[in-house]
Amino acid sequence: MRKGKVLVVGSNATRIEIQGGGTGPTGQYLNETVVPVIALVDAGYEIVLATPNGTKPYIDPVSDVAQHFGGDEAAYRHGRGFFDDNPAMNNVRTLRSVIDDGLDGYAGVFVPGGQAPVVDLMQDAELGEILRHFHARGKPTAFLCHGPIASLAALPQAKQYRAALIAGDVTKGAELAKDWQYAGYKMTVFSASEEKPIEEHVLHGKLYFNMPDAMRLAGAHVTTNAVDFSPHVIEDRELITGQNPRSDHPIAAKLVAALDRVAVSA
Incomplete structure (x- = not known):
């Protein structure tokens, strides 16, 4: 018997803007997607995967290796097979259709990383609608690696906020970020030093903004580990954030525990 449904929000981005013009390759990270999702399935939760355009997320090739599964080739093959073949990963819906069918039936929401969410999810109005719904009801909401940047979609003018970040207009950005639902929350996100490699x-170029600064400008209390690429997860109220790819297992455990607490109290 399933405990409840969890909405997994994926990105459709394959390119990201870099300073000076042009773009670089990007995508969603494989381990950041499948490790938490497999943990949710094993814990008895039903998964619904949705993206802005309803097509399956593009996996960043740099993540499609055993290295991101602790060097465990079997774990990598299991994760890759799950993403390729599991019905939950292939019956992809649009964010709009999920909203139209009603969000009340979902126990929580999870947004994996890779740089892709920086392109589309952080300025997606439909994701913003979803996040505001979950925030208002205090339902577990988890973001991993670059995923926490997608929390900015909850801003009424998320597109304009992102444009201000790209333009380097801090004053305008601060004005646009007023009344952000997650202002004052303790969070983590992929650090500027982790971004450098x-x-x-x-x-082969620099991004227009780094993730911690973008979230601090909106009012988040962001902390990152002093040691790059070491696991780091922060839980504050309904929000759970993980810093980097190696936070995949820890955030999965915290998300399952948060969902189970809600299920028990319901």
Whole structure:
């Protein structure tokens, strides 16, 4: 018997803007997607995957390796097979259809990372509607790695906020960020120092803004680990955030525990 439904929000982005013009390759990270989702399924939760356009998320090739599964080839193959073949990963819905069918039936929501959410999810009005619904009801809401940047979609003018970040207009950004639902929350997110090797070796250019600064400007209390790529998860009220790819198992455990607490009290 299933305990409840969890909405997993994926990205459709495959390119991300870099300073000076042009774009670099991006996508959603495999381990950040499947490790928490498999944990949710094993714990008895039903998964509904939705993206802005209703197509399956694009997996960033740099994440499609055993290295991101602790070097465990069997764990990598299991994760890859789950993403490729499990019905929950292939019956993809649009965010709009999920909203139209009603959000009350969902116990929680999870947004994995990779840089892709920086492109589409952080400025997606439908995701904003979803997040405001979950926030108002205090339902478990989890974001991993770059995923926490998608929490900014809850802003009424999320598109304009992102544009202000790209333009480097801090004053305008601060004005647009007023009354953000998650202002004052303790969070973590992929750090500026962790971003550097991605910029140098994958993007071959710098992003227009880093994730911690973008969230602090909106009012988040962001902390990141001093040691890059070490696991780090913060839970504050209904919000659970993980810093980097190696936070995949810890955030999965915290999300399952939060959902179970709600299920028991219901």
